Amino acid sequence: MSKGTVGGGGTTMLRRINVASVLDAVRRSAPAPLRVAELVERTGLARPTVAQAVDELLDAGWLQQHGPDSADRSLGRPAIRVSLRGRAAPVLGLDVGPHRVTVGVSDLAGRKLSLVRRSGPGWTAQELLGVIGEVITEALAEAEVPAEDVAAVVAASPGIVDEHTGRVQLVPSVPGWSAIDLIKHVRGLLDCPVMLDNDANLAALAIAAARGGTGTLLAVQWGERLGAGIVIDGRLHRGTGAAGEIGFIATGPDDVINPEDSRGPLERAVGSEAIAALGRQAALDHPESRLAELGGDQLDTADVFAAAAERDPVAQAVVQQVARAFARALAPSILVLDPTAVVIGGGVARAGAVLLDAISDQLRLLTLNHPKLELSALAEDAVVTGAMRMALDEVWQRKLPTPAMTSTT
């Protein structure tokens, strides 16, 4: 019964294609309302066709009608304008960490309706599920979205996520944590598709969407842990499921991966804990340095970068060492992927230009096409934003009958 090739059919298929084409055109210009004439121009369809499609979409609740714009003082009869009715299918993004739960609600147009964050001092797995439920209801209330309207949920989880089964390897930090339980729990609260993905992947998706356009993006999440997501022309690259695990890159000439350890060599070498440790050691060796002054005994990763920004040579040496190790580890992948840009997010990204310049200098020696090196502008919201983004993509893919639309906006 499996039809091999979709793509043809009767005239009703054609109709659906055209309706989808109109809807897609509206989506592209969201949140700006569009006049029918503009839709005619953008879709290349005839006016009656577009009008009929718009009627249909209005009835189905996908579009909403606007009154004539008071600012639009043009000649002639004022045009009816339509725009995406975002609340037709709101989506939910989850970012679940051991100490923090973030939930975001977005409408179809990608407008953020609400964002609720709750921090705690480390929950148990059971408590965490409870907290997640609370935060979800809170976020939905704030967005004024009934639970039954939610069209898709994407949750972010650290570790390596099997895209379909939702199984997670290498789960850290929360004992007894199971993403399968999470999925079940959420599906119990909200009757809609629930998906799970790696947090670095989702952050990459968000950053790619913010940058827009095509090309290859390597988005590094750099905190205590180290991961990366790859987005190629808007699509996430997953490999067999574990793509982007840069934390496990070997650094020393004799490093190997220890399957028992949930952290990889590069994480141990340049993760935020390692940076702080290097800083503390340097402060001990050079008690006269600005670094030692700043940090004292409770020296933090941020202190290292602050001291380096003040041109303390001791701190600068630490940053140099970290940048060198990072660049050497990443350079092979940059040569292979040849990305348009490399974006660094996560806690360490707060270091700013000090670190970025040091890495950039190193990469210049080790790569052919030097990609743009940037800091993530999304800061700590990257993962939730990406989760919402992915949920949106899922909804659109499910709702739009036409598989591929040309992306020439």
Next chain:
Amino acid sequence: MSKGTVGGGGTTMLRRINVASVLDAVRRSAPAPLRVAELVERTGLARPTVAQAVDELLDAGWLQQHGPDSADRSLGRPAIRVSLRGRAAPVLGLDVGPHRVTVGVSDLAGRKLSLVRRSGPGWTAQELLGVIGEVITEALAEAEVPAEDVAAVVAASPGIVDEHTGRVQLVPSVPGWSAIDLIKHVRGLLDCPVMLDNDANLAALAIAAARGGTGTLLAVQWGERLGAGIVIDGRLHRGTGAAGEIGFIATGPDDVINPEDSRGPLERAVGSEAIAALGRQAALDHPESRLAELGGDQLDTADVFAAAAERDPVAQAVVQQVARAFARALAPSILVLDPTAVVIGGGVARAGAVLLDAISDQLRLLTLNHPKLELSALAEDAVVTGAMRMALDEVWQRKLPTPAMTSTT
């Protein structure tokens, strides 16, 4: 005048979609001929629609009609069967190296019609153009394809190729060689689109096509030079144009890329020349070894692997060293890409299991998901095959109006 979104139109558009759908169904089952009833089943269209489309495609020369199969002893009136008329748009693949020119002609169904190879002791750029012309006409004659029928040409060139302009950086080996001249020259001989791409990319495309299906493939070409191509779900990944340049991966802790040098650190460390040099040195150090016996003074890369296969410890040590350096250089990229398979082709691939096992052992220590590690079955034909494949893809993309077809065969 630029219409933003294609995808809708009148009924003629629908017709074109359906015709394309039928053509695509025939293509999928090539070279097996299909009955109309089978096409009806596979496309999901009604019989008259399919029949009309088939008529149209027969008139246009895309399909050819078969007599009833004598082996098909079924009841009832024998069905007319149609199959792809490969000669409707034959394509040409070129593999141009300093010492060897290979030209392949393929029909639309991917059947190899001819393959002509000519070797020489190093031509000048001018001579090379002449040789290329000769080999092309020879290959076309053998395939019985008139020059004016050729629908697309793809040429392989070493170095980094800008996909559109055809400009080449890092050209080695042939002084005065310009890929632009090549394109002009070929376009003079054959009036059709001529494209150029990196040889490693094309080899990767061929290997991916041979393996079939989806997933991520990292195809390494390992000879004197070292390059790789990445194919993700059938599509080549180019990055900004220089993806896959693994030859430039730094090996030593202080390696840097020298922009003046056309060869990169890894090439210098484990290219076939380097392997031979390591072998010669080992033979000098251990004149009693099997390696020294085999190779003598003119010791070759092949001798090293042969001696290692005979369990000569000296040669095995060399292989071990090479495998280690290669695996350490490639491991980061495998972690990032997480490919389904890594396939090694090129001259060094002739080493066989000795090298493969050594690399595999190393990679097991350095990666999370261990990809399948294989040798290319295509041997020296990989690049031409890939060139033909790419030319085919180009023709199909140009001819099929529908952008995306589901790939669930």
Next chain:
DNA sequence: AGTATTTACGAACGCTCGCTATCTATACTG
């Protein structure tokens, strides 16, 4: 050898849809 059966091709009819052209409605301008 003649008939029945099975399978496939071919043609006519009706339906839906989109495009062109025309007409009506609305608001601003002089």
Next chain:
DNA sequence: CAGTATAGATAGCGAGCGTTCGTAAATACT
């Protein structure tokens, strides 16, 4: 208050697909 420009609504036409029926060609049975 008339004129004009823009937008929305409506009728007619053409094209394509799907359904249905009739016909052709081969095999199997009597």
